[in-house]
Amino acid sequence: MAGTLNFSPDDRYNAFITTCGEAPFGDGALAGIAVAVKDNISTAGIQTTCASRILAGYIPPYDAHVVELLRGAGAAIVGKTNMDEFGMGSTTGTSAFGPTKNPVDLDRVPGGSSGGSAAAVAAGLVPMALGTDAGGAIRCPAAFCGIVGFKPTSGRVSRYGLIAHTSSLEEIGPMAQTVEDVSRLLSVIARYDPRDSMMTDRPYDHRPSAEIKGLRVGIPAEYFGEGVDERIGEQVRSAIGVLEDLGAELVPVSIPGMRYALPAYSIICMSEASSNLARYDGVRYGPAVDTKKSWHEAYQDLRGEYLGVEARRRVLLGTLTLSAGYAGRYHAKALAARQNITRDFERAFSDVDIIAGPTMPTVAFRPDEVTDPLTLYRLDALTVPASLAGIPAISVPCGRVENLPVGLQLMGRRFEDERVIDVAFAYEQEGRA
Amino acid sequence: MITESDIEHIAELADIGISRDEMPEFAHQFNAILEYFSIIESVEGIGAPAAGAANVFREDEPRPCLPQEAVLANAGSTEGGFIKAPRVM
Numbered sequence: 276m277a278g279t280l281n282f283s284p285d286d287r288y289n290a291f292i293t294t295c296g297e298a299p300f301g302d303g304a305l306a307g308i309a310v311a312v313k314d315n316i317s318t319a320g321i322q323t324t325c326a327s328r329i330l331a332g333y334i335p336p337y338d339a340h341v342v343e344l345l346r347g348a349g350a351a352i353v354g355k356t357n358m359d360e361f362g363m364g365s366t367t368g369t370s371a372f373g374p375t376k377n378p379v380d381l382d383r384v385p386g387g388s389s390g391g392s393a394a395a396v397a398a399g400l401v402p403m404a405l406g407t408d409a410g411g412a413i414r415c416p417a418a419f420c421g422i423v424g425f426k427p428t429s430g431r432v433s434r435y436g437l438i439a440h441t442s443s444l445e446e447i448g449p450m451a452q453t454v455e456d457v458s459r460l461l462s463v464i465a466r467y468d469p470r471d472s473m474m475t476d477r478p479y480d481h482r483p484s485a486e487i488k489g490l491r492v493g494i495p496a497e498y499f500g501e502g503v504d505e506r507i508g509e510q511v512r513s514a515i516g517v518l519e520d521l522g523a524e525l526v527p528v529s530i531p532g533m534r535y536a537l538p539a540y541s542i543i544c545m546s547e548a549s550s551n552l553a554r555y556d557g558v559r560y561g562p563a564v565d566t567k568k569s570w571h572e573a574y575q576d577l578r579g580e581y582l583g584v585e586a587r588r589r590v591l592l593g594t595l596t597l598s599a600g601y602a603g604r605y606h607a608k609a610l611a612a613r614q615n616i617t618r619d620f621e622r623a624f625s626d627v628d629i630i631a632g633p634t635m636p637t638v639a640f641r642p643d644e645v646t647d648p649l650t651l652y653r654l655d656a657l658t659v660p661a662s663l664a665g666i667p668a669i670s671v672p673c674g675r676v677e678n679l680p681v682g683l684q685l686m687g688r689r690f691e692d693e694r695v696i697d698v699a700f701a702y703e704q705e706g707r708a
Numbered sequence: 709m710i711t712e713s714d715i716e717h718i719a720e721l722a723d724i725g726i727s728r729d730e731m732p733e734f735a736h737q738f739n740a741i742l743e744y745f746s747i748i749e750s751v752e753g754i755g756a757p758a759a760g761a762a763n764v765f766r767e768d769e770p771r772p773c774l775p776q777e778a779v780l781a782n783a784g785s786t787e788g789g790f791i792k793a794p795r796v797m
Contacts, residue, residue: 336778472764538745549722558793563784566794571723573794579725587724588734591715592741594722608748610755649740 277301280309280351284401288376288385290394293322294354303349304463310345311395311404314355315362316447317436318342321352325438326370327360329555329562329581339436340468341405341447348463353401356391360583361552362407362440364388365415365654368642369585379421379680383639386416392450393420402451403460407437409445410540411634411658414670417450418634418682421672423457423699424450428690429665430475432461433468439551441544443473444662454671454700458483461692481693483700488522490698491627497533498632498657498684506676511633514673514683517705518631518698528623528630532616533660539612540659541652542596542605549593552586588648613663620664624688629698633657634670634682657684667692671699673706710738 280298284291292314300307312318315325317335319342324330338346345352359369367375367390377385378398385394389406393416396404406413408426417424425448432447439445449460458481465479494515499508519525557564557577564573578587596605623630636656645651661668666689670682683702687695712731715738719726726734776789785792 333782336774336781469766535748535751538748539751541741542745542748553723556793557784558791559779560782561784564794566785566792568794570794570796571720574723575719575725577725578723579727582724584730587726588737590722590724591718591726591734592738595710595718595738595742596745598718598721603754604749605745607754608751611753612748612751612755614753614755615751648737649744652741652744 276306278307280307280353282309282351282353286400288378288394288398289373290356290375290391290398290400291354292324292326292357292372292391295321295352298351298353300351301346301349303347304459305345306349308350308403309353309401310350311354311356311392311401312342312352313358313389313392313404313406315358315407315438315440316342316405317438318352318355321355323355323438325361326358326372327582327586328371329578330560331371333560337436340433340470341464342436344464344466356389356395356404358391359388360586361548362388362409362412362445363548363585363589365411365651366642367391367416369583371583374642377420377639380639382641383679384419384642386419386635386639388412389450390416393417393422393424396422396450396452403456404450405447405464406450407445407447408662409441409544410655410662413448413450414634414658414668414682414684415655417670418680419639421680422450422452423454423669423671424448425457425461425669425696426661426667427461427465427692428667430473431465431477431479431690431692433471433474435468435470441547442551443547444544454696454703455483458696477690479692481696484697485701485704487518487698487701490523490629491526492518492523493526493528493623493627493630495528495530495623495630495632497530502653502656503633503636504638504676507633507636507638507681510674510676510681511683514702514706515631517702521701521705526627528627530616530619530623530660532612532619535612536616536660536663537653537656539609539616540655540663542609543613545589545593546597546606547593549590549597552590555582585648616660617664620666628687628694630686632684634684638676638679638681661686665689667695669695669699671703673702710735710742
């Protein structure tokens with residue numbers, strides 16, 4: 276039943292950077308299903324920009340592993356979704372192609388950096404999309420737009436063909452309206468690929484089960500503390516109450532290392548970005564560099580002109596935190612903090628099966644409400660811990676505050692992605708009943 | 709305390725062009741951000757790269773690669789099957 280899918284969405288949200296009017300599809304588990312792909316994942320023959328002017332017009336000569344798998348499963352790749360430039364942001368507002376609007380309320384941000392994927396799913400333009408998440412970039416927009424978004428365990432989905440931003444943290448994951456569809460998409464993309472050397476051969480083959488009787492659910496006080504909107508805290512506690520009604524046991528836990536999580540994340544992320552973005556020199560791809568100038572002059576001018584202000588700010592901060600006199604004070608300490616938080620989670624998971632809390636400390640806001648970089652970095656407070664620990668984490672919609680969606684975040688042990696999916700599925704089934 | 713001349717120096721190390729007008733704001737923001745980072749200095753010990761990560765080796769054998777046209781297709785400036793770059797020396 277192979278064929279072509281005609282795709283002409285009413286994209287009033289600016290969810291897409293590129294759409295494919297006629298998308299070919301084949302046979303398989305996702306035969307004929309429209310799937311949107313975040314624009315930092317390489318698609319052979321389809322422009323891939325990372326929402327940056329420095330990659331405008333770039334046509335990858337090869338597919339990312341996840342894209343090979345999507346095509347192999349018969350999916351129709353219908354377009355590339357908007358994002359913060361190189362994934363650097365939590366609002367999709369730093370895109371060189373203009374911001375994405377939140378379909379729930381067009382005056383508000385969709386979250387980020389996978390905001391285009393979240394908006395495309397929330398608006399019903401596609402049933403499923405791929406996002407990427409280094410510190411919450413799938414879970415944040417899923418929460419803000421009222422959909423389901425999942426960051427798998429590090430090493431479960433190949434990043435081959437994902438344009439590198441923060442290599443030790445970033446994962447590719449599924450986004451959809453339901454947990455069942457997230458699970459379905461995950462079972463296509465979670466396949467071993469030796470080209471990502473951080474991969475483990477643990478394919479995902481699972482159908483969600485809503486049976487959670489006897490499950491121990493940890494509630495960390497740190498996820499309901501300072502900076503978290505109290506109304507969100509209440510909404511999430513009542514969602515956790517649903518899990519208790521289903522037979523789960525609630526247990527207080529503590530992640531003391533969380534106080535260092537945000538600065539550790541920012542330092543690691545910016546340090547890695549400063550190295551990864553060094554490849555944009557206008558030589559092999561991107562806008563042509565002026566070959567008459569000297570190397571440094573040409574390189575500086577090109578990057579000054581074509582990289583956005585947040586990308587330049589982060590490359591500069593990352594260069595600083597890796598430079599002599601700072602690397603020991605910042606980068607080495609950030610790695611130590613990362614180990615501590617990983618141990619905190621391991622300790623907690625020796626007592627509980629799942630940890631639950633809010634995904635975001637606020638609901639979706641208006642673009643002009645939060646503009647200071649430091650305030651924006653702080654929005655990731657509840658999503659970066661799972662990223663630093665490399666554990667699976669999902670955001671599932673759990674009601675509204677001020678008529679805006681709230682996300683329940685569920686985190687599990689490494690490689691227990693199946694259990695995280697099951698608990699989210701159980702909540703979703705009960706919540707919709 | 710990060711000064712505008714520090715910003716200029718880092719920008720040179722990173723090969724990132726920044727304009728004169730941007731310097732004061734970058735300097736101001738960097739001081740606030742570094743102050744926020746400084747809590748990390750009280751973490752005990754020095755960390756190793758990502759826990760659980762190990763070197764992955766493979767045999768150094770030739771494998772298929774992209775054809776030359778595909779490699780050159782995205783380059784802004786090419787000549788005689790090569791990519792042109794600015795003078796390094």
